[in-house]
Amino acid sequence: MSNSQTKYLQLLASHYPTPAQTITEIINLEAILNLPKGTEHFLSDLHGEYDAFEQVFRNGSGVIKRKLSVLFANELSETELTTLATLIYYPRPKMRIILRTFSATEKNDWYRITLLRLIKLTSFVSSKYTRSKVRKLMSPDFTYIIEELLYQNNDQIEKEAYYHEILTSVIELNSAADLIHALATLIRRLVVDHLHIVGDVFDRGPAPDKIINRLTKHQSLDFQWGNHDMIWMGAASGSAVCIANVLRISARYLNLDTVEDSYGISLRPLAIFADTTYENTSTAFMPKKSQESAKTTSEINQIARMHKAIAIIQFKLEGAIIQRHPEFNMTDRLLLNKINYTNGTITVNNHTYTLTDTDFPTIDPANPYTLTPEENDVIERLLLGFINSAKLQEHVAFLYAKGSMYLRYNGNLIYHGCIPLNEDGSFKALTIANKPYTGRALFDKFDQYARQAFSQPEGSKEKEAALDYVWYLWTGETSPLFGKTAMTTFERYFIAEAETHHEVKNPYYLKRNDEETVATILREFNLSPDDGHIINGHTPVKEGAGESPIKANGKLLVIDGGFSKAYQSVTSIAGYTLIYNAYGLQLVKHQPFTSTEDAIMNETDIISTRRIIETETIRQCVKDTDIGQHLQQQINDLKSLLTAYRQGLIK
Numbered sequence: 001m002s003n004s005q006t007k008y009l010q011l012l013a014s015h016y017p018t019p020a021q022t023i024t025e026i027i028n029l030e031a032i033l034n035l036p037k038g039t040e041h042f043l044s045d046l047h048g049e050y051d052a053f054e055q056v057f058r059n060g061s062g063v064i065k066r067k068l069s070v071l072f073a074n075e076l077s078e079t080e081l082t083t084l085a086t087l088i089y090y091p092r093p094k095m096r097i098i099l100r101t102f103s104a105t106e107k108n109d110w111y112r113i114t115l116l117r118l119i120k121l122t123s124f125v126s127s128k129y130t131r132s133k134v135r136k137l138m139s140p141d142f143t144y145i146i147e148e149l150l151y152q153n154n155d156q157i158e159k160e161a162y163y164h165e166i167l168t169s170v171i172e173l174n175s176a177a178d179l180i181h182a183l184a185t186l187i188r189r190l191v192v193d194h195l196h197i198v199g200d201v202f203d204r205g206p207a208p209d210k211i212i213n214r215l216t217k218h219q220s221l222d223f224q225w226g227n228h229d230m231i232w233m234g235a236a237s238g239s240a241v242c243i244a245n246v247l248r249i250s251a252r253y254l255n256l257d258t259v260e261d262s263y264g265i266s267l268r269p270l271a272i273f274a275d276t277t278y279e280n281t282s283t284a285f286m287p288k289k290s291q292e293s294a295k296t297t298s299e300i301n302q303i304a305r306m307h308k309a310i311a312i313i314q315f316k317l318e319g320a321i322i323q324r325h326p327e328f329n330m331t332d333r334l335l336l337n338k339i340n341y342t343n344g345t346i347t348v349n350n351h352t353y354t355l356t357d358t359d360f361p362t363i364d365p366a367n368p369y370t371l372t373p374e375e376n377d378v379i380e381r382l383l384l385g386f387i388n389s390a391k392l393q394e395h396v397a398f399l400y401a402k403g404s405m406y407l408r409y410n411g412n413l414i415y416h417g418c419i420p421l422n423e424d425g426s427f428k429a430l431t432i433a434n435k436p437y438t439g440r441a442l443f444d445k446f447d448q449y450a451r452q453a454f455s456q457p458e459g460s461k462e463k464e465a466a467l468d469y470v471w472y473l474w475t476g477e478t479s480p481l482f483g484k485t486a487m488t489t490f491e492r493y494f495i496a497e498a499e500t501h502h503e504v505k506n507p508y509y510l511k512r513n514d515e516e517t518v519a520t521i522l523r524e525f526n527l528s529p530d531d532g533h534i535i536n537g538h539t540p541v542k543e544g545a546g547e548s549p550i551k552a553n554g555k556l557l558v559i560d561g562g563f564s565k566a567y568q569s570v571t572s573i574a575g576y577t578l579i580y581n582a583y584g585l586q587l588v589k590h591q592p593f594t595s596t597e598d599a600i601m602n603e604t605d606i607i608s609t610r611r612i613i614e615t616e617t618i619r620q621c622v623k624d625t626d627i628g629q630h631l632q633q634q635i636n637d638l639k640s641l642l643t644a645y646r647q648g649l650i651k
């Protein structure tokens with residue numbers, strides 16, 4: 001045995017000080033390896049739609065209802081099943097509604113029957129996990145009672161009497177409602193074991209902050225950053241241009257309240273500046289509102305002015321970055337200098353277009369990219385607001401801790417946008433500091449920059465350089481998060497001709513239909529094309545127009561079905577969840593969601609349909625997963641320790 005091996009085994013021996021303890025742990029780990037693999041749920045492009053996300057999250061993408069149907073097929077009617085399902089999703093409010101009209105005796109009967117049913121379901125959904133894992137997911141207040149109810153092994157008659165005793169005490173002690181809540185929570189946690197969020201929690205919808213609050217409480221999750229997350233990460237890291245983008249989109253979708261109320265960032269400086277600078281409100285800057293809003297016309301007009309003010313600041317700041325980074329190859333995005341300020345026209349691609357709005361009070365035609373002192377002051381103040389928002393900093397720190405540009409997990413490759421490709425299918429390069437980066441190396445380089453932007457000290461050269469790359473990730477041609485040649489934001493606001501609005505997608509989006517391309521990408525990330533899949537978000541799947549989320553013969557799955565309300569007219573549905581359990585891969589399609597209130601009162605669940613993509617011939621076990629490999633390594637080490645004990649090498 002080498003010196004370092006002995007040292008390692010001695011360290012291990014401090015945790016397992018006797019051969020008997022070592023053997024117990026080996027047996028325990030080997031048992032875990034043979035349990036069925038936990039269920040992974042993949043969700044993407046939540047875009048601030050907290051209520052719809054909550055419903056899918058609470059109903060386990062339809063899995064809870066399916067389990068109930070299997071378990072109580074002969075016992076409960078469809079209506080009773082739906083009520084029980086709604087109770088599991090929203091235990092407290094649903095209980096209040098159910099119990100409202102009950103007498104004391106009826107209440108107690110209902111508690112007893114409901115608890116028995118919930119215990120039966122808990123037992124069913126926990127059977128594939130170890131006791132220790134189930135215990136960790138329980139509310140500590142009820143661990144003892146739930147374990148007693150779950151693991152009673154006496155014969156049937158004694159068991160029922162024992163249950164009866166426990167339940168009577170629980171009801172008499174007025175704890176039944178709390179126990180129902182604890183069991184419902186446990187069931188939901190058991191059903192969604194591991195969660196993958198494939199990016200774009202932020203923008204468009206009203207409550208990304210609530211989604212993140214919820215995610216922080218989930219027991220096991222990872223996150224692949226989306227382009228919209230990246231601008232918020234950049235904004236929280238202190239990038240002025242990312243802040244401008246974030247606020248422009250928030251104004252556009254009437255979500256400035258989220259910034260002010262949830263993150264506590266004052267927008268007063270921007271409001272005052274906008275009011276004193278922009279008189280007219282061009283219709284292009286009117287909020288693109290899908291949600292019902294209680295705002296008055298004058299409030300809406302003010303938001304439109306703020307929208308325009310921050311858009312102009314954004315274009316100026318972007319111009320400065322483009323000019324200092326010729327390697328970004330974005331000079332065609334320099335548009336403020338192509339405006340004829342006298343005629344109110346712009347010339348792009350040899351075409352001259354009339355601008356729909358010619359009011360540019362802050363632009364000096366000789367230096368169109370220079371901020372006025374007032375604009376500079378506004379952005380400085382906003383910057384302070386973003387970097388001092390404790391809640392935003394906490395949320396973004398969570399995205400950094402759990403997130404990455406891509407993830408290899410159980411043989412699959414997960415990322416939000418694309419692998420930038422050339423027309424011929426080869427990997428497209430971006431040159432950074434004279435070195436070309438492609439494929440996985442490009443992702444790794446961006447991952448490094450993204451982290452550097454947040455972690456390096458304020459004002460350091462490293463931070464400043466990294467922040468420009470964070471912005472590039474949002475909008476650059478060779479960004480794996482964006483995947484289009486250019487973002488035509490300016491044109492969408494100022495030019496009527498739709499031809500100028502078109503954004504050309506990277507060839508990846510055509511080539512990903514082809515199995516060979518997908519195999520090449522999987523190999524690039526050191527994954528097997530035979531077993532692995534690519535899980536992709538970012539582009540809404542236009543189900544209504546006949547597009548399928550299943551590409552390359554089932555090797556690539558696009559799961560952006562459009563949780564975003566603003567995009568539901570395009571997708572015709574309300575999102576997909578991909579589920580990967582011991583039996584294989586299943587795609588669940590969700591129909592648009594009405595409201596949480598409707599879901600609780602009228603028990604309207606998001607109707608979801610399931611499509612099996614691949615079925616495993618043999619039920620997959622923990623040993624077939626990444627965690628399984630890790631556990632196998634631990635078993636091997638423990639076996640070496642046991643041998644060392646037996647040979648007297650360790651005492």
Ligand SMILES: O=P(O)(O)OC[C@H]1O[C@](O)(COP(=O)(O)O)[C@@H](O)[C@@H]1O
Binds near residue numbers: 252484488503539
């Ligand atoms: O619908 P809007 O608000 O005009 O947003 C369109 C912009 O959003 C983008 O599609 C990026 O957002 P996604 O990641 O959701 O696609 C840009 O390419 C485009 O310019």
Ligand SMILES: [Mn+2]
Binds near residue numbers: 227481538539
């Ligand atoms: Mn996206």
